[in-house]
Structure formats: structure tokens, C-alpha cells
Amino acid sequence: MNILDSLRDPSKEDLKTALISLNIELGDLQTELKTSESKPYYRKLLYQNEDVELLVMNWSQIECAPHDHGSSQGWIKVLSGSSENTVYEIKENGLPSELFSTIHDKDQIFYAPKKGIHKMKAQKKSDLVTLHLYSPPISGMKVYDLEKCSVCVVSDDCGAWWPDEQRQKLKEIQLNS
Template structure:
């Protein structure tokens, strides 16, 4: 595995054989992944909760994005959510995203835009543990942990290409926020 591409390999803990095998699959790609490849990757995962334990880090302030793997073609993140935490309303502007619920229940709210730019919710649905959803780069949504206090949510996200641009939306204004190209904003939304 290319150690310069894998954030996990640069850290101080050893990766499990199962996680190493999964990351080797990602290392084999030399172009952006399509929907079928993202689906195949998620379907092939045989990880135990212990395999991802080093990346299972929460924040009491906002959901936490923990990078597992990064290459020019894709990025794998473990997102950890306490009860009541949610993402901002956003799209992935240029990146596909495969989201697998590993623990808990996520609520995905899907939005559309009016002709004058405001967003409105068109549906919400629950994603139970084991669920997989793949979002196109222009799909507008919000992920939330609406479960009772103490019920954590853990989700595994595979972005291709790595998520570096997105549009952030508000229910109150048609103004679209475009975070800068820096990597740090991804970990602050």
C-alpha cells in the first residue's frame, strides 16, 4: 500500500488485516470511481467494529469526520455523530458519495431547489445500520442523528474524487455558500 496516500498508515497504530485489505482495493484505482465501483467496494467490506476503532472519534460540539484513506481518486472517512448532531444542507459538487451506516440510525433529508434558489425538503428517510446510499454530486441533502441521547451514529463515507468542493444551502436564503478549496473546511461543516 502506498504509505504517502493512506492517512491511517502514517499514524501510530497498526491497521487490522481486514482494513488493510479494503484499503488495498482502493489503492488499485487509478481514476475516479463510478457508482458501481463505490457499490462494489461497500459490498465487499468485511470489517468488524474493532477494525475501525482507531478512527472512532466523537466530538460533543459537532459530528466528527475522521479520515482513514486519501488518494487522488478517492477518500474514505469514518463520521461519528452524537445524538442531535447533523450536517449542514449540502451537495457534493463534483464528488460521488457512498454512505454506509455502521452503527445507529441516520436520517437523510433530501432537498430540491425552487426556481428562485430556495431549498425545501422533499422527503426524509431513515437509514438503519447496514444501509447504503450513494449520492450523486448534485444531490442536496442533510444527514442527522435524531436518535435519543446516548444513541451514537457511525457512518462510513467513500467519496470519489475526494470531497474538496461543495455547496452549502440555507432554508432562509437562496444564497449558496461555497467553502474555499482548503482541506480544513471539510472537517468543520
């Protein structure tokens, strides 16, 4: 993880280069992977400092909610399976509207921009495992519930789903439909 120690306020390209340079494969993380039946994924923080965080996610067959990454940007590498990534834009009423979906297969990497909204899911029952490198570490993530026309700022220990626990709901906002 020496590569990550040296990153200070990294650019988009610095992050991409670092993620590729880590050369982490699924076998390297097998002992870190647990499963989640009730959530979209099990997430494990592998590394964090003031500038970056590295996470591995083992996906169930549940898709995550549309969400942003607060003021963080990052890259996602597919370690196994295939990911369907759906990208959104915010409409005037504050609700995300679907723009397009893309399939990312094993060894592909894709960018998650600051304030960009997306959702992910395992494609066609694949065993999806993804590696995520963000800068700065994610804080203030917004998760959207499109049916309830609501958005929730979640605590740093919550993933991309509507929080079950009240303490994970930092701020809930009702949007106009």
C-alpha cells in the first residue's frame, strides 16, 4: 500500500494510475470477502488516510440505490463478474433522472466523478466483486429513494442504500415529484 501512502490530494489520473499500479486481483482479497443477503453489497475498508480510501465490495443480487460520493471522486475496478452501472443527472426538481447504463466486465475500470450520481448491480447473476479507490475518503454521501422522492445524507459507515438505523440518517430531504 506504499503507492497509496504517497498520494497527496491526487488528481483523477493519479488515482487511476495508483489503482492500476496496486495490481490487486480477486485472489488477493478472498479472505476479506464476506457476503450480504439483505444489502446490495458487503464492503470492507482496506486502506484509508486523509487523502484516499480503498474499499472492496462483494455484491449480492440486490442493486444499490442511486447515490453520489459526496465531494469525492474515484475509480472502480471490476475484480470478478460484470457490473451494470447506471448514470443519472439531477433534474430541476432535485430528483435524479436516468441517462444511460453501461456494462463493465472483469478487469475494466470506470470513473466516478465528484457529485456524479450512479447506481450499480451485479449483471445477470454474476459474482460481482469491485475494488474502489476514492479521494478524499467518502463523506456526506447522498442516497436517493426515487419512489419516495427523497434524498438522505448518510453517515460514513452506511453504504449506497436507504439507512435502516436512525443514526445513519444525517439529513433527510423530501423532494418535489
